[in-house]
Amino acid sequence: MLEKYKSEIDVHTICHDQCVPMCPIFTIERKTTVYPSRKAQIARCLLTGEVNWDEDSAELFYHCCGCRQCMVACVYLKDPKDPTPIYQAARYEAIKEGGDVGVIFLDQQGIGSLIMPNYIRN
Numbered sequence: 001m002l003e004k005y006k007s008e009i010d011v012h013t014i015c016h017d018q019c020v021p022m023c024p025i026f027t028i029e030r031k032t033t034v035y036p037s038r039k040a041q042i043a044r045c046l047l048t049g050e051v052n053w054d055e056d057s058a059e060l061f062y063h064c065c066g067c068r069q070c071m072v073a074c075v076y077l078k079d080p081k082d083p084t085p086i087y088q089a090a091r092y093e094a095i096k097e098g099g100d101v102g103v104i105f106l107d108q109q110g111i112g113s114l115i116m117p118n119y120i121r122n
């Protein structure tokens with residue numbers, strides 16, 4: 001699933017974070033790990049095997065509310081990039097890696113984008 005987004009992951013990975021000030025999760029948490037591009041970098045490292053799936057790597061992809069404000073502020077003005085499908089795919093992979101689904105919240109589009117594996121909840 002995550003492999004499908006490899007080219008999109010690369011685009012966000014090499015970006016210099018122009019969208020960060022628009023991200024409400026960063027505004028609240030003030031951690032560089034929640035930058036839209038950093039989450040893409042971790043997704044890339046999970047694909048290459050440089051990072052393994054564990055509680056910390058999986059949990060990172062839940063630090064996104066799906067608001068797409070990063071896309072509004074994207075440096076690619078004529079073709080804004082949306083990183084949220086990458087995070088959703090990563091959550092899907094986390095479920096596969098982490099076992100049973102604990103909770104499913106539906107977002108405004110009715111997509112179960114906040115699916116949380118039991119091992120993160122516990």
Ligand code: SF4
Nearest residue numbers: 023064065067068070
């Ligand atoms: S979609 Fe996620 S990463 Fe993008 S601005 Fe909103 S919370 Fe931040």
Ligand code: SF4
Nearest residue numbers: 012015019037074075
């Ligand atoms: S959303 Fe746009 S500005 Fe933000 S990291 Fe991705 S490519 Fe860069």
